[in-house]
Amino acid sequence: MIEIILLGTGSPLVDPLRAGPSTLVRAGGRSFLFDCGRGVLMRAAAVGAPANQLTALLLTHLHSDHITDLNDVITSRWVTTFVPTPLSILGPIGTQSVVNAILSSLGPDIGYRLAHHDDLSWDPAPVVEEVTDGVVFDDGTVRIIAGPTDHRPVDPSIGYRLEHDGHAVVIAGDTVPCAGLDALCAGADALVHTVIRADQVAAIPLPRLTDILDYHSSVEQAAQTATRGGVGTLVLTHYVPPMVPGAEDEWRALAAEHFAGPIELGADLHRIVVGEGS
Ligand SMILES: [Zn+2]
Ligand SMILES: [Zn+2]
Secondary structure, eight states: OEEEEEEEOOOSSOOSSOOOSEEEEEETTEEEEEOOOTTHHHHHHHTTOOGGGOSEEEOSOOOHHHHTTHHHHHHHHHHTOSSOOOOEEEESTTHHHHHHHHHHHTHHHHHHHHHHOTTOOSOOOOEEEEOOSEEEEEOSSOEEEEEEOBBTTBOSOEEEEEEETTEEEEEEESOBSOHHHHHHHTTOSEEEEEEEOHHHHHTSOOHHHHGGGGTSOBHHHHHHHHHHTTOSEEEEEEEESOOOTTOHHHHHHHHHTTOOSOEEOOSTTEEEEESTTO
16 A cells, blocks of 8 residues: 655645645655655654655755755754664755755754764765656665656656555646656556646736746646546645635535546645555
């Protein structure tokens, strides 16, 4: 079985109820964190997934809302491990330079802690692998495939397909419908897709908001992608504008016009399991 937990269902818009974009996927005793938005480790703590237990952090793209707390993941991993176990980060081209800049900003803190703790003798530098497509992780239990998505002008952006024990889950990230995402989705048990309400965003006369219509999938487009891929369950997250409690059925109905399978969405920590019993 593969467990999906929507750690943060928010967006760049600060919301008192929703952490920033982040999804935890657990399979075969491994824990994978996809993106690390605002407040991610608070939510991860709620489901027993501390930074020092992560198998890897995978980034879909380098938009700020998806990496807001990357510094916290790096530091928390470092200060709660007792032998050198560098965090593994997979992400698009450009990830290494972002990580280098964060490490630079943490320079004073790293110096303080190294000077203060005799048993801490290594630095927090993660092992970064910049990926584009193909198999990017395979330990014999879990296999992860990356594929290009289309979030231009944010470029590159990538989606991931995690496979375990005959089941597959796709993490789309932010993207418009595209061939790269379709290829990842083919026959997957679940698709976790970030969405915006195009009808609501288009009605707000603010260019800063209506600009986002051209590089995100609407709820309806995410549903169409799921249908094209023959996906089992559609999981919606990253709600823009923030989905108010009680509006779940309204969002679900928009997707249901284009996708006949189960549609999951909700509050932070919403949990979906695929392949139960296997
Ligand atoms: Zn984005
Ligand atoms: Zn986003």
